[in-house]
Amino acid sequence: MSYRTPLSALLIGLPLYFSFSGLIQADKTTVSQLLDSYNNLGATVADSKKGEVLWKKTYISNGEFPQRSCTTCHTEDLTKTGKHIKTGKEIKPMSPTTNPDRLTSIKKIKKWFKRNCKWTMGRECTPQEKADMLVFIENQTNF
């Protein structure tokens, strides 16, 4: 078969290699693009430890669920499936290692930060807080 010649192997292999490396790159840039945008809004270096503190902190609300935290719905273990406190609907794990769909869409990340910061903390998160939590979530693995 002509496929066995080195030239055709290259011709087939190279585009394949580039298309896959492109996919992996895309995941990386989602987070780094967002971090860049937070830097432009005044955030400094993102700190995963601070992100973890924010993630586990409890906020007091006047609403139906007076004690609110990210962990209320997402649990403390981000590799585990969460549960919507009100509707009981399942929430897929936040960790990108257990759930590769996580942190792949800028639009989704922005949407959920906006909604969930407002529900949990009663205000929007600052760019620094978002940066810290983003790297915290990114660092969650189950091994």
Place this chain on the structure above:
Amino acid sequence: MKSLLAISSIVFTIGVLSIPAVWSDDDFNWKEMGKYRDKSSDVAALTNPLYKEECGSCHMSYPPGLLPERSWLRMMSGLEDHFGDNAELDSDTARLIEQFLVTNSADKSDYRKSARFNQSINKSNIPLRISEVSYFKHEHDEIPQRLVSGNPQVKSFSDCIACHINAEQGQFNEDDVKIPGYGQWDD
């Protein structure tokens, strides 16, 4: 020559495989087929992927044919406090979803149960909870509380799909009801 043949056959195969994708027109097919092929359907089946994604990630994707247009318009104008949760959407997404809800609302739909829901709502009322609509209450008034709020697998009337196993296909017939821990409901 062999490789030329191989490449052209690959190109041909890709072409043939992509024909159904080019031909199919999801919106048209679903709506029309749902209407005429299966007239026993209670409300229209849910087929809008954007709606499922945006609204169905926190709760069951409620069929738009269970509330009238005015209810959906009010719902969409208050997403910042959506039954105590923040469900804000960007304006483009919100517009598309509102369009979908209005087009398929109970007062626009000719499905059997949609018409019943609509007829039971006083014209001056703008219900936001499906479970507060008269027709809904009437249909559920014989179900004891212990099977709903007292049932850990159901909890409230808001989770249609807990008992109406084919709710997202628009089926709310009694034959499709299976109450967790109880079984088939028959009255």
